[in-house]
Amino acid sequence: MLKRIYVDNYKCLVNFELTFGSICLFLGPNGAGKSSVFEVLQNLRSFIGGEGRLEQIFKHTSLTRWQTLHIQTFELEVEGNKGIYKYLLKVDYDIEGHKARVKSELLSYNKKPLLRFEQGEVHLYRDNHSVGPVYPFDWHLSAVSSIFARPDNKLLTWFKEQVSQIIVVQPNPALMTEISETEFDMPSYHLENFVSWYRHLSQDQGFAIELNKTLREVLPGFDAFKFEKSGDQYRFKAHFRNENKNESVGYGFGDLSDGQRMLIVLYALTLAVKMQHYTLCLDEPENFLALPEIQPWIVQLFELCEQDEAQALLISHHPELIDYLLASPVGLWFERSGNLPTRVRPVVAPGESGVPVSELIARGWLNE
Amino acid sequence: MLKRIYIDNYKCLVNFELNFGPVNLFLGPNGGGKTSVFETLQKLQLFVGQNRKVADLFTFSDRTRWQSSLIQTFELEIERGKKAYKYELAIEHDEKSRTARVKYERLWYERQPLLKFESDEVQLYQDNGTSASPYTFDSSLSALAFITPRSDNQLLTWFKEQLPYLIIAQIIPPLMGGESAQEEKFPSARMDNYASWYRHLSQDQGLAFQLTAALRKCLPGFDYFKFTEAGERHRTLKVFFTSLGQPSASTGYDFSELSDGQRMLIALYTLLLAAQAKDATQSGKHKFILCLDEPENYLALPEIRPWMVDLYDLCSEGQVQALLISHHPESIDYLLASPIGYWFERQNNLATRVKQIRAEDDGGLSVSELIARGWLHD
Amino acid sequence: MSRYSKVVVLCEGRQDEVFARTFLVKCGFMVARIRFVVAPKGIGSGEKFVREQYPKEVIAYRSNRNRIQNSLVVMTDADVIPVSGRMKYLEDKLQDERQNPRRPDEAIGIFIPKRNIETWILFFMGQQVDEDTDYGHFNKQSVCKPYVEKYAKSRKQALPDNAPESLKLACSELARIV
Numbered sequence: 002m003l004k005r006i007y008v009d010n011y012k013c014l015v016n017f018e019l020t021f022g023s024i025c026l027f028l029g030p031n032g033a034g035k036s037s038v039f040e041v042l043q044n045l046r047s048f049i050g051g052e053g054r055l056e057q058i059f060k061h062t063s064l065t066r067w068q069t070l071h072i073q074t075f076e077l078e079v080e081g082n083k084g085i086y087k088y089l090l091k092v093d094y095d096i097e098g099h100k101a102r103v104k105s106e107l108l109s110y111n112k113k114p115l116l117r118f119e120q121g122e123v124h125l126y127r128d129n130h131s132v133g134p135v136y137p138f139d140w141h142l143s144a145v146s147s148i149f150a151r152p153d154n155k156l157l158t159w160f161k162e163q164v165s166q167i168i169v170v171q172p173n174p175a176l177m178t179e180i181s182e183t184e185f186d187m188p189s190y191h192l193e194n195f196v197s198w199y200r201h202l203s204q205d206q207g208f209a210i211e212l213n214k215t216l217r218e219v220l221p222g223f224d225a226f227k228f229e230k231s232g233d234q235y236r237f238k239a240h241f242r243n244e245n246k247n248e249s250v251g252y253g254f255g256d257l258s259d260g261q262r263m264l265i266v267l268y269a270l271t272l273a274v275k276m277q278h279y280t281l282c283l284d285e286p287e288n289f290l291a292l293p294e295i296q297p298w299i300v301q302l303f304e305l306c307e308q309d310e311a312q313a314l315l316i317s318h319h320p321e322l323i324d325y326l327l328a329s330p331v332g333l334w335f336e337r338s339g340n341l342p343t344r345v346r347p348v349v350a351p352g353e354s355g356v357p358v359s360e361l362i363a364r365g366w367l368n369e
Numbered sequence: 370m371l372k373r374i375y376i377d378n379y380k381c382l383v384n385f386e387l388n389f390g391p392v393n394l395f396l397g398p399n400g401g402g403k404t405s406v407f408e409t410l411q412k413l414q415l416f417v418g419q420n421r422k423v424a425d426l427f428t429f430s431d432r433t434r435w436q437s438s439l440i441q442t443f444e445l446e447i448e449r450g451k452k453a454y455k456y457e458l459a460i461e462h463d464e465k466s467r468t469a470r471v472k473y474e475r476l477w478y479e480r481q482p483l484l485k486f487e488s489d490e491v492q493l494y495q496d497n498g499t500s501a502s503p504y505t506f507d508s509s510l511s512a513l514a515f516i517t518p519r520s521d522n523q524l525l526t527w528f529k530e531q532l533p534y535l536i537i538a539q540i541i542p543p544l545m546g547g548e549s550a551q552e553e554k555f556p557s558a559r560m561d562n563y564a565s566w567y568r569h570l571s572q573d574q575g576l577a578f579q580l581t582a583a584l585r586k587c588l589p590g591f592d593y594f595k596f597t598e599a600g601e602r603h604r605t606l607k608v609f610f611t612s613l614g615q616p617s618a619s620t621g622y623d624f625s626e627l628s629d630g631q632r633m634l635i636a637l638y639t640l641l642l643a644a645q646a647k648d649a650t651q652s653g654k655h656k657f658i659l660c661l662d663e664p665e666n667y668l669a670l671p672e673i674r675p676w677m678v679d680l681y682d683l684c685s686e687g688q689v690q691a692l693l694i695s696h697h698p699e700s701i702d703y704l705l706a707s708p709i710g711y712w713f714e715r716q717n718n719l720a721t722r723v724k725q726i727r728a729e730d731d732g733g734l735s736v737s738e739l740i741a742r743g744w745l746h747d
Numbered sequence: 748m749s750r751y752s753k754v755v756v757l758c759e760g761r762q763d764e765v766f767a768r769t770f771l772v773k774c775g776f777m778v779a780r781i782r783f784v785v786a787p788k789g790i791g792s793g794e795k796f797v798r799e800q801y802p803k804e805v806i807a808y809r810s811n812r813n814r815i816q817n818s819l820v821v822m823t824d825a826d827v828i829p830v831s832g833r834m835k836y837l838e839d840k841l842q843d844e845r846q847n848p849r850r851p852d853e854a855i856g857i858f859i860p861k862r863n864i865e866t867w868i869l870f871f872m873g874q875q876v877d878e879d880t881d882y883g884h885f886n887k888q889s890v891c892k893p894y895v896e897k898y899a900k901s902r903k904q905a906l907p908d909n910a911p912e913s914l915k916l917a918c919s920e921l922a923r924i925v
Contacts, residue, residue: 324787733807
């Protein structure tokens with residue numbers, strides 16, 4: 002589980018620190034830095050996952066505008082595997098040449114080093130903390146990303162696995178295609194590839210059956226999904242029962258309303274998080290949903306997180322989510338004044354208020 | 370102003386009719402037909418405005434699933450002052466070849482016919498009522514789309530020119546980039562052409578000034594817009610924000626670097642100000658009809674109501690008409706104090722039925738709370 | 748509408764909500780049919796929130812009655828006041844809003860644990876409890892689930908003599924809901 006993040010000199014995040022629980026709700030005005038935290042998590046996941054070179058993932062335009070510092074610092078603390086991991090990445094930018102390189106990359110487990118990458122040289126340490134190989138490495142890449150799993154580096158490998166399970170998404174049904182040509186094992190940012198991701202997920206019959214069961218409860222008339230093959234392509238269809246005539250009518254996924262697709266996606270995400278233990282970073286899940294659909298969904302996600310079967314970080318503006326979640330102390334209020342750095346504090350409702358939190362926020366009374 | 374729409378045999382809209390007021394709030398569960406109404410308006414707009422083929426816009430599979438009828442019927446009434454235009458379109462599908470043709474297309478101004486297109490033959494009428502000689506026309510296209518403006522068909526031309534003022538949009542901020550290859554007079558369906566649209570709008574200095582003032586009030590730190598050159602005709606839209614410590618030095622950001630919520634707010638206020646702009650209303654020519662799908666998406670809670678209030682005021686004054694699809698408590702609770710709500714529902718997954726609703730103030734729960742519980746009405 | 752909230756749960760905090768949710772689901776209600784109205788976590792108790800919302804929920808319940816079958820579950824801690832006293836606070840608030848008192852045939856159930864919900868949970872867990880001690884919060888609110896489910900299954904049976912008085916009183920309220 003993600004425990005803590007530290008960011009310095011990335012957009013509006015300056016000397017910024019945040020501690021997480023199993024479920025967190027990021028609140029606050031627009032432009033205050035909430036999505037930037039998600040971006041950092043996504044960038045770290047991509048970098049540690051070896052998805053690209055440093056300058057492809059960390060752009061120099063992300064340097065805080067009003068600072069002249071050219072070093073960005075990121076720290077990620079992950080709890081699990083019977084200990085606490087600490088990951089540190091310092092990125093050094095050469096602004097003239099639009100270049101960036103790893104100044105240092107450090108990984109430790111329970112305060113003992115596992116990997117140290119500085120000045121282009123990697124120092125590895127084995128699980129028993131004995132000193133391992135030392136070798137030069139390209140400082141445009143993550144040294145952690147390049148380590149293969151071996152019997153003596155299980156600790157490091159566990160960390161890599163965990164980080165690869167961080168999913169950052171902002172589902173947007175308007176962008177989802179209904180045709181799938183290949184399978185994807187990870188969802189894209191707007192879930193544009195939902196259908197292809199679902200193809201991968203549904204290989205697990207248990208997943209498909211449980212999702213079907215849930216959708217029949219929350220989506221009126223829903224019967225089942227079907228893939229129609231046409232050459233190399235698969236067309237994703239949703240079948241609905243027509244109660245009067247007792248027949249099942251198929252609709253292309255693209256023909257469903259935005260809200261219906263959003264509901265399907267959110268329940269699929271929740272189930273995937275449960276079965277694959279993802280850390281889910283979800284940006285504005287309430288968009289496109291009808292009012293009665295929101296609370297039942299968040300209750301289910303909340304339960305999962307509360308029982309430690311999942312971790313979810315949510316950005317939301319919606320009263321339904323806010324009022325339900327803030328009965329627990331899981332709210333974090335993000336604020337920026339003008340061009341100053343982002344500040345965060347836990348949300349505490351004023352004592353003895355007879356009004357829902359969302360109402361206080363709408364009136365601008367919460368942060369006073 | 371849109372006065373009335375009639376739709377038959379399009380998705381879940383069967384024998385469907387709706388009359389409009391200055392502000393209209395579409396509510397109801399997903400898949401209930403709200404977006405289908407917007408889709409229809411958009412298709413009619415494209416058919417008449419962009420000479421598209423009828424079969425491209427009105428596909429065979431868009432017909433109502435549980436009906437075997439091959440004919441789709443549409444009617445649109447648009448007000449002009451105290452009088453109204455009526456546009457009628459019937460499309461006939463062929464099951465075997467999966468093609469479609471115009472069965473009839475007619476335009477009326479009050480009782481006066483302006484165009485009749487039936488059986489592949491077009492009969493035009495001039496403003497003074499005299500009929501021109503009929504001619505043959507391709508029934509895969511809109512005859513109205515191909516009539517060029519002349520001094521003797523100003524009535525018909527007014528109708529055609531009003532159509533682009535129907536802004537049917539579902540604003541998606543992640544798609545709003547800062548690059549503009551050319552100016553564009555109207556916003557696109559997803560507002561992804563914001564930079565190009567604003568490029569056109571900002572030629573009106575008064576509007577640019579008003580928008581800047583409005584954004585400075587609602588977007589903390591907003592200072593001004595600036596277009597920078599990026600090639601001969603290309604421009605990049607930049608946004609400058611003030612630094613609290615240094616009021617004289619603003620920091621510039623690429624438009625695409627703004628958060629979703631910030632871009633949404635900018636888009637929404639631009640719409641309001643464009644709708645009020647003098648050249649649109651003063652000459653009494655064309656008013657904007659804003660059809661917005663979920664305008665509260667991406668906004669922070671305290672930002673929603675102020676914009677709604679401004680929109681509602683504009684609509685009450687008759688400067689603009691609004692059709693809003695919404696699920697959001699803030700919009701619902703505010704707007705439904707007036708009887709402007711339409712509840713879209715499909716019983717047993719069949720045809721959409723609409724009920725007019727308004728909030729009852731009985732000291733109990735808010736309308737949005739009732740909707741969340743499914744208690745609004747049964 | 749063919750799908751609507753059948754039960755509304757109005758309560759002071761997350762632990763009460765978990766308790767009520769677990770109980771109702773075990774009794775056969777679908778989560779999607781339960782509407783939760785939970786006091787925000789702030790300084791002080793959620794008692795005022797429940798008291799303020801109560802009349803609104805009663806009004807809504809009453810205006811629905813002829814059309815939709817629904818019920819209202821209200822949970823509020825007795826704390827140091829007698830259960831009857833806490834009940835009276837709610838009834839008084841109803842009167843303040845010019846509403847008629849709660850009638851026996853209304854599916855409005857008021858559940859008042861004394862001293863608080865943890866007292867009941869610990870009892871279900873097999874511990875000796877009294878109604879004066881403040882037993883403090885559980886670290887994980889989901890700990891109560893298996894015990895609540897067990898009680899829900901056997902709810903028709905009479906409670907043992909050593910059960911907290913407030914729990915025995917609550918049982919008579921149950922008939923209004925399940």
